[in-house]
Amino acid sequence: MSNKNIESVLQEGRLFPPADSFKAAAGLDAAKLAALHAAAEHDPTGFWGDQAREALTWHTPFTDVLDESEAPNYRWFGDGKLNVSVNCLDVHLAERGDNTALVFESEPGAVRRLTYRELHAEVCRFANGLRALGVEQGDRVVIYMPLMPEAIIAMQACARIGAIHSVVFGGFSALSLRDRIEDAGARVLITADGGMRGGNVIELKTAADKALSEGCASIESLIVLRHTGHDVPMVAGRDVWWQDLVHDKPATCEPAWVDAEHPLFLLYTSGSTGKPKGIQHSSAGYLLGAKLSTQWVFDLQPDDVFWCTADVGWITGHSYVAYGPLANGATVVLYEGGPTWPDAGRFWRIIEDHKVSIFYTAPTALRALMKLGDDIPNSYDLSSLRLLGSVGEPINPEAWMWYRTVIGKDRCPIVDTWWQTETGAILISPVPGATATKPGSCTQPLPGIDAAIVDDEGNAVTKPDAGGYLVVRRPWPSMLRTIWNDNDRYIDTYWHRFQNRYYVAGDSAHRDADGYFWIMGRIDDVLNVSGHRLGTMEVESALVAHHRVAEAAVVGKPHPVKGEAVFAYVVCRGERPMGDTRAFVEELRQWVGEQIGAIAKPDEIRFADNLPKTRSGKIMRRLLRAIARDEEITQDISTLENPQIVDQLRGK
Numbered sequence: 086m087s088n089k090n091i092e093s094v095l096q097e098g099r100l101f102p103p104a105d106s107f108k109a110a111a112g113l114d115a116a117k118l119a120a121l122h123a124a125a126e127h128d129p130t131g132f133w134g135d136q137a138r139e140a141l142t143w144h145t146p147f148t149d150v151l152d153e154s155e156a157p158n159y160r161w162f163g164d165g166k167l168n169v170s171v172n173c174l175d176v177h178l179a180e181r182g183d184n185t186a187l188v189f190e191s192e193p194g195a196v197r198r199l200t201y202r203e204l205h206a207e208v209c210r211f212a213n214g215l216r217a218l219g220v221e222q223g224d225r226v227v228i229y230m231p232l233m234p235e236a237i238i239a240m241q242a243c244a245r246i247g248a249i250h251s252v253v254f255g256g257f258s259a260l261s262l263r264d265r266i267e268d269a270g271a272r273v274l275i276t277a278d279g280g281m282r283g284g285n286v287i288e289l290k291t292a293a294d295k296a297l298s299e300g301c302a303s304i305e306s307l308i309v310l311r312h313t314g315h316d317v318p319m320v321a322g323r324d325v326w327w328q329d330l331v332h333d334k335p336a337t338c339e340p341a342w343v344d345a346e347h348p349l350f351l352l353y354t355s356g357s358t359g360k361p362k363g364i365q366h367s368s369a370g371y372l373l374g375a376k377l378s379t380q381w382v383f384d385l386q387p388d389d390v391f392w393c394t395a396d397v398g399w400i401t402g403h404s405y406v407a408y409g410p411l412a413n414g415a416t417v418v419l420y421e422g423g424p425t426w427p428d429a430g431r432f433w434r435i436i437e438d439h440k441v442s443i444f445y446t447a448p449t450a451l452r453a454l455m456k457l458g459d460d461i462p463n464s465y466d467l468s469s470l471r472l473l474g475s476v477g478e479p480i481n482p483e484a485w486m487w488y489r490t491v492i493g494k495d496r497c498p499i500v501d502t503w504w505q506t507e508t509g510a511i512l513i514s515p516v517p518g519a520t521a522t523k524p525g526s527c528t529q530p531l532p533g534i535d536a537a538i539v540d541d542e543g544n545a546v547t548k549p550d551a552g553g554y555l556v557v558r559r560p561w562p563s564m565l566r567t568i569w570n571d572n573d574r575y576i577d578t579y580w581h582r583f584q585n586r587y588y589v590a591g592d593s594a595h596r597d598a599d600g601y602f603w604i605m606g607r608i609d610d611v612l613n614v615s616g617h618r619l620g621t622m623e624v625e626s627a628l629v630a631h632h633r634v635a636e637a638a639v640v641g642k643p644h645p646v647k648g649e650a651v652f653a654y655v656v657c658r659g660e661r662p663m664g665d666t667r668a669f670v671e672e673l674r675q676w677v678g679e680q681i682g683a684i685a686k687p688d689e690i691r692f693a694d695n696l697p698k699t700r701s702g703k704i705m706r707r708l709l710r711a712i713a714r715d716e717e718i719t720q721d722i723s724t725l726e727n728p729q730i731v732d733q734l735r736g737k
């Protein structure tokens with residue numbers, strides 16, 4: 086969001102306190118929230134210990150809450166043992182076994198429901214299937230599936246036997262899948278014949294075959310869910326149908342009691358190098374964060390129907406589809422397909438049909454739906470909604486207000502939740518029964534989270550509206566533990582900047598006079614495209630892997646729907662492409678799609694004879710950003726080795 090937007094909201098002073106009716110019924114009112122904050126302030130470690138004893142079911146209770154001896158490799162609840170799937174499923178069987186756990190709607194519109202008892206049985210069958218294939222505690226299992234119950238079943242089954250899952254978003258290409266499998270050294274890959282999106286079949290099995298044919302020596306088995314039903318070849322000795330694997334397996338499965346710190350999953354995310362990093366999360370601390378934040382931020386009540394639209398390929402789909410709501414015994418809606426398929430009312434129809442009460446989505450989706458006009462949502466019954474959430478990128482006040490008035494009919498609080506793959510759970514967010522909200526601000530840190538804004542020296546910025554680094558000054562249970570296979574990078578990326586004292590989020594932010602946080606965006610070379618993180622270096626590496634490309638530089642450009650668009654400058658080997666370059670541009674876009682995935686395809690590509698560099702050879706990214714945005718160039722270009730290039734880069 087631009088400064089201008091923030092200023093206009095601040096000047097208007099729009100402040101939305103929770104409605105009295107919401108406040109009265111909320112699980113956490115202002116007094117209870119204040120008590121949690123006070124307890125956490127007074128004794129942070131004791132606070133988390135109490136929360137972990139109360140919220141989680143332990144096989145072996147812990148005695149040690151936080152081990153800081155190897156900071157910043159913190160260990161939480163170190164000597165305790167538990168099982169995450171037991172905490173999400175078994176704990177509900179006695180009292181809520183017949184409640185609906187998952188409501189799944191496929192893109193063509195078929196609806197399937199699973200109770201907690203049924204989900205538990207399916208998870209156990211599949212967990213037994215994994216064990217039958219030789220999967221053991223600590224083995225890595227990669228999941229490359231559509232957003233459907235079996236993706237959740239696969240994740241929970243891994244948790245049940247202590248295997249470490251790594252979900253790869255189905256929109257990533259075969260090559261991205263291969264890289265992630267290889268980095269994790271996975272033994273088993275789970276996929277489907279295909280997925281459905283916008284009326285098209287996504288060829289997941291074909292991509293999986295391609296990934297495995299180009300490496301991935303560690304993979305022993307490929308499990309394939311029959312979903313779309315179209316023909317896919319199976320490789321004898323390696324491939325097995327999911328349905329065949331589970332049909333004779335018992336519906337109970339002895340859980341593996343793992344250490345609190347046992348890795349629950351890896352999730353790859355983009356950073357400022359060309360290589361995505363495998364963020365490693367723990368079992369107990371992660372689950373605690375997912376479970377508590379779901380209670381606090383979404384005010385889950387027993388009859389709520391919770392719909393988070395994120396795919397399980399992202400952290401939001403882990404914490405607020407697969408783990409947090411299930412740990413709380415909620416009813417979770419899953420929808421496989423596109424938001425405007427077969428028409429622009431699909432999301433609103435799902436809310437009406439399944440009586441969704443809590444809806445959690447990304448600003449990019451809201452902006453896309455907002456553009457289509459109010460008549461569409463107005464023609465559906467959205468009266469079941471009582472709370473709305475936003476995640477993944479700054480929400481511009483205009484979209485916030487539309488969400489509030491047109492979707493929430495001025496009744497539903499909006500929770501703008503700030504967090505990251507690394508944080509595991511929401512860290513800064515309104516608590517809907519307690520916090521007065523401001524459009525565009527994620528408001529205040531949750532209890533136990535010591536978020537702050539600091540300057541270059543690491544000193545807290547106290548002046549209202551002055552920007553700085555967003556940091557967290559104390560460890561919290563759901564924080565990442567390390568980067569898989571690369572602890573040096575973990576320390577370097579998140580801790581080194583302030584001598585290992587603070588976790589550095591990589592965002593810049595400021596606080597207003599009320600102490601509310603306003604997130605300004607990334608300070609590293611990471612873009613946020615449609616709420617998804619994308620490293621500029623990843624796209625650059627993909628481009629230069631094309632035989633005609635000599636050099637590439639990628640920057641972000643503000644985009645009205647996606648938040649940021651990918652803008653690439655390309656220097657070709659030999660002559661600069663001239664005249665009608667559309668076919669070549671399309672070839673390069675396809676190429677990037679094959680290397681990374683469709684989300685990384687550049688929106689614009691501009692060709693040049695060379696890139697603007699300083700005399701020491703550094704690409705002047707700030708200049709490239711200004712040019713992409715058609716802004717006036719304010720920086721000094723006299724240090725440019727080749728100042729005449731500027732006109733060419735401008736497309737003149």
Ligand code: PRX
Pocket residue numbers: 354400401475476477478479480501502503504505506507527590591592604606607613616617618
């Ligand atoms: O820049 C912030 C932005 O998304 C980044 C984290 O991306 P990722 O790990 O993919 O996780 C996305 C879902 C949690 C952050 O560094 N971001 C996330 N939520 C918000 C946000 N920016 C502003 N406001 C938010 N509510």
